[in-house]
Amino acid sequence: MEKKIFSGVQPTGNLHLGNYLGAIKNFVDLNNDTKNECIFCVVDLHAITVSQNPKELKSSIHETVATFVASGIDPQKSIIFNQSKVSAHSEAAWILSCVAKMGWLNRMTQFKEKAGKDKEKANIGLYSYPVLMAADILLYDSTHVPVGDDQKQHLELCRDIAQKFNNDFEIENFFIIPEPLIKKGFSRIMSLKDGLKKMSKSEVSDLSRINLTDDKDQIANKIKKAKTDTLPLPSTIEELEKRPEAKNLMGIYSSLTNNTFRKSIDEFAGKNFSEFKEKLSDIVINEINPISMKIKELLEDKVFLEKILKDGCEKANEIASKKVKKIHEILGF
Ligand code: AQP
Numbered sequence: 322m323e324k325k326i327f328s329g330v331q332p333t334g335n336l337h338l339g340n341y342l343g344a345i346k347n348f349v350d351l352n353n354d355t356k357n358e359c360i361f362c363v364v365d366l367h368a369i370t371v372s373q374n375p376k377e378l379k380s381s382i383h384e385t386v387a388t389f390v391a392s393g394i395d396p397q398k399s400i401i402f403n404q405s406k407v408s409a410h411s412e413a414a415w416i417l418s419c420v421a422k423m424g425w426l427n428r429m430t431q432f433k434e435k436a437g438k439d440k441e442k443a444n445i446g447l448y449s450y451p452v453l454m455a456a457d458i459l460l461y462d463s464t465h466v467p468v469g470d471d472q473k474q475h476l477e478l479c480r481d482i483a484q485k486f487n488n489d490f491e492i493e494n495f496f497i498i499p500e501p502l503i504k505k506g507f508s509r510i511m512s513l514k515d516g517l518k519k520m521s522k523s524e525v526s527d528l529s530r531i532n533l534t535d536d537k538d539q540i541a542n543k544i545k546k547a548k549t550d551t552l553p554l555p556s557t558i559e560e561l562e563k564r565p566e567a568k569n570l571m572g573i574y575s576s577l578t579n580n581t582f583r584k585s586i587d588e589f590a591g592k593n594f595s596e597f598k599e600k601l602s603d604i605v606i607n608e609i610n611p612i613s614m615k616i617k618e619l620l621e622d623k624v625f626l627e628k629i630l631k632d633g634c635e636k637a638n639e640i641a642s643k644k645v646k647k648i649h650e651i652l653g654f
Contacts, residue, residue, distance in 0.1 A: 339510035339520035343469030391615035402633030409641035507572030516565025556590035
């Protein structure tokens with residue numbers, strides 16, 4: 322079956338190893354399968370749910386496009402565009418916010434985490450973020466959505482919204498109910514400074530993440546300084562489960578070598594972290610360094626990056642505006 326793929330990445334700063342292993346690597350595999358139609362969106366409307374510096378936002382948009390291309394997404398085959406330039410996204414988000422229930426949104430853990438203790442001061446966009454995400458996906462009749470494990474709950478909400486719209490207006494399959502594509506195995510990469518916190522662009526400490534633009538020395542230094550415990554590496558999965566930092570580093574190693582946890586544990590059981598970290602550094606550098614060099618090269622050519630976005634916006638706009646027109650007819654506008 323042909324899959325219609327949609328996914329987005331926020332241009333909120335340095336893309337990191339978590340974005341790469343949780344999402345972008347998967348995008349590349351999907352792009353390479355000739356049977357798939359893929360759309361990859363730079364979700365700049367999502368980015369402004371937290372305060373952004375306009376100049377930095379502009380360069381983050383370019384950096385996200387450059388990262389897509391440097392990682393192996395082919396702009397001739399897949400549509401790459403930025404969300405704000407296709408107004409159907411904002412329009413559909415409003416319409417779907419009149420379908421989604423407050424109770425559904427109140428359960429979203431990402432809002433709780435990002436809003437922190439003072440929910441009253443959080444902006445409405447941060448709260449309704451998953452409704453915009455549903456609009457992004459549903460406008461393109463997407464069948465599959467590759468996301469990191471942290472986005473699973475938002476995708477379930479998207480499915481609920483689509484189902485409710487179809488039921489309310491009695492049109493079976495008007496919105497396709499999309500399937501999440503979450504990488505099997507180790508899919509949530511954690512901070513290098515705290516094995517219980519997700520690796521994130523917005524984390525203040527740069528040492529908490531490996532940026533896709535980091536050079537060899539930066540990567541080696543960050544892995545060297547990554548938090549660990551004092552014990553040698555474990556010999557059982559049960560023991561690894563109790564040691565979050567060791568589990569995270571072992572998970573990164575397993576993801577990049579396509580090994581199971583079992584195999585990685587067997588390789589390093591009883592050894593000390595310094596030996597393991599050296600091997601891990603080599604593996605990470607080997608994967609990330611060619612991407613980081615390509616990103617730097619692409620960022621020198623803003624005209625090329627702008628052209629990718631312009632072409633992608635035209636194609637995306639054509640698909641999305643037709644869907645919005647049909648929504649208008651259904652609603653009686
Ligand atoms: N740590 C992670 N492990 C695995 N997957 C991850 N993703 C993000 N962090 C990890 C996946 O990357 C894709 C793009 O994410 P995003 O930039 O749109 O938003 P996010 O999930 O909020 O990522 P960040 O890095 O934490 O950004 P900020 O700090 O700006 O909020 C998604 O598919 C996501 O699952």
